[in-house]
Amino acid sequence: MRIRIDPTLPTPLFEQLASAVRSTIIDGRVIGGERLPAARRLAEGLGVNVHTVLRGYRLLRDEGLIELHRGRGAVVATRLGGHAALAGAIHDLVDEAKLHDLPESALLALVSEAYRSAPSAAGVLRTGPTR
């Protein structure tokens, strides 16, 4: 896994780090259970503070993509298969958006709003007879 971080970009460092790792997980380039580098070591390698790396890791943990354990480090969550359809849906959407010359910011805003107004997965998954 190769991660690129650019301090000159407006995007926060911890977010760049999280995005890079997230992509490798969603794309299936790392398998569940695989161990990520220790925060202190990675921080040194990237030339950033340990807290910055840990913040990125914590972000991914909150998203359910990795697990953090003291003494054991950061581990890619198992039971993460089937993201292929997700990656495909994302690709389709981006294609459609660029077809309409819709800027990234507008696309994100629309997705965000759709996410909030959509029913939760749990609700869709059946909760007994509807009438």
Added chain:
Amino acid sequence: MRIRIDPTLPTPLFEQLASAVRSTIIDGRVIGGERLPAARRLAEGLGVNVHTVLRGYRLLRDEGLIELHRGRGAVVATRLGGHAALAGAIHDLVDEAKLHDLPESALLALVSEAYRSAPSAAGVLRTGPTR
């Protein structure tokens, strides 16, 4: 067209305003060529500064959704059809994301990264056993 903004939310006011107007346009609840309220008047009605409203308008203008003209006001851009496929793609993606229990923040990050499929560089990360 009813617009509601909440100063207590972490989302910037101008962004809340832009999102509200954007939705009404994408959903087709306002027709192309239709005129939006003048910034000063809308600002007074919402209890915010004129700049806040104008910044929201400017955001939509940069997205190509409206046009701004001095003396004439803000007008919904014509030639905005064909967003149906876009709305569909968004819906599909959100469904898929919720099926995987993927949080909104993670979804937005993935879409964002997919949109600009040309990252920049500096820094390396290796996976596998941490020696």
Added chain:
DNA sequence: CGACTTGTTCGAGTAACAATAGAACAATAG
């Protein structure tokens, strides 16, 4: 023309946040 409307630009102040740093702590591995 001339008064009015409307968006634009300049400048500024406050708040929020990112990033860094040091230290001590708790759980896990070997």
Added chain:
DNA sequence: CTATTGTTCTATTGTTACTCGAACAAGTCG
């Protein structure tokens, strides 16, 4: 036990974002 690794706490620094006031410029309309 010893070393590793994430967690928590406090603190500082620099930068950015948001909101706002006032003056300006371009257009509209009688």
